[in-house]
Amino acid sequence: xxxxxxxxxxxxxxxxxxxxxxxxxxxxxxxxxxxxxxxxxxxxxxxxxxxxxxxxxxxxxxxxxxxxxxxxxxxxxxxxxxxxxxxxxxxxxxxxxxxxxxxxxxxxxxxxxxxxxxxxxxxxxxxxxxxxxxxxxxxxxxxxxxxxxxxxxxxxxxxxxxxxxxxxxxxxxxxxxxxxxxxxxxxxxxxxxxxxxxxxxxxxxxxxxxxxxxxxxx
Amino acid sequence: xxxxxxxxxxxxxxxxxxxxxxxxxxxxxxxxxxxxxxxxxxxxxxxxxxxxxxxxxxxxxxxxxxxxxxxxxxxxxxxxxxxxxxxxxxxxxxxxxxxxxxxxxxxxxxxxxxxxxxx
Numbered sequence: 001x002x003x004x005x006x007x008x009x010x011x012x013x014x015x016x017x018x019x020x021x022x023x024x025x026x027x028x029x030x031x032x033x034x035x036x037x038x039x040x041x042x043x044x045x046x047x048x049x050x051x052x053x054x055x056x057x058x059x060x061x062x063x064x065x066x067x068x069x070x071x072x073x074x075x076x077x078x079x080x081x082x083x084x085x086x087x088x089x090x091x092x093x094x095x096x097x098x099x100x101x102x103x104x105x106x107x108x109x110x111x112x113x114x115x116x117x118x119x120x121x122x123x124x125x126x127x128x129x130x131x132x133x134x135x136x137x138x139x140x141x142x143x144x145x146x147x148x149x150x151x152x153x154x155x156x157x158x159x160x161x162x163x164x165x166x167x168x169x170x171x172x173x174x175x176x177x178x179x180x181x182x183x184x185x186x187x188x189x190x191x192x193x194x195x196x197x198x199x200x201x202x203x204x205x206x207x208x209x210x211x212x213x214x215x216x217x218x
Numbered sequence: 219x220x221x222x223x224x225x226x227x228x229x230x231x232x233x234x235x236x237x238x239x240x241x242x243x244x245x246x247x248x249x250x251x252x253x254x255x256x257x258x259x260x261x262x263x264x265x266x267x268x269x270x271x272x273x274x275x276x277x278x279x280x281x282x283x284x285x286x287x288x289x290x291x292x293x294x295x296x297x298x299x300x301x302x303x304x305x306x307x308x309x310x311x312x313x314x315x316x317x318x319x320x321x322x323x324x325x326x327x328x329x330x331x332x333x334x335x336x337x
Contacts, residue, residue, distance in 0.1 A: 013272030058295035064308035069291035099263040
């Protein structure tokens, strides 16, 4: 989640498990998940959310060879444990836990959460969100999630995952890149699916943000 | 096939909009959750929903970030990054550099726009 602002933000800490920020200019408190000031002179102010892609370095570099990189001194570098990936890959069954990782989609009237560990089983889910046909894609290494609108030039497409990790639509057999959403082969070549902003959150945090959330599949 | 990092390291907190602060404390104790599905009996994330801990005055601001080219950056292929493109300018924010209370939000500028990537 990226936000655009003329203020400078720092971390205040965690309050009831929610990451809380402050700004240097007014010392207001901000909810990181909500992107909104919850206390202080800026209370109620909403930051603009900008699209971003969570993926592996290899994938990002392929998509943007000229990319720059934010770095800290090596001492600050901490790699992720494999535990969480294993949990997501293997713990498919069982009810939703407070700390389960979800992918959150929010619209005006609807909010939906996809449990990552259930998403990890199928990796491609197609359904409807706020009257738009969508697909949710999770990469094989569990690093990358994308959400796209399945409508192309007025036609709703049905997709399947190919063996080499592309999307293929049933209507024209065109191949589509699952991360960029661009068609790389077939009648639709060159066209691009519209991406939707979806965010990772821990279930309790997302639920507090959008209490009207429905969990996909429940 | 999952990517294996092959390292034992700080417990995970790799979801972007969450309390890395609290999790870094508790997950390093590696206690498994109470309830599990019957098939799976391994590590599971802990309930952080009651955790509160703030620093008086807040943590120092993360400003004037160091930015390198793709080749200078020396990242591993499977490093998770948060990528953004603004006004044609692309930048990757490696999640591995955004752990810990001081580093979860960055004050940066990309494509002429002041942005706050946060994890």
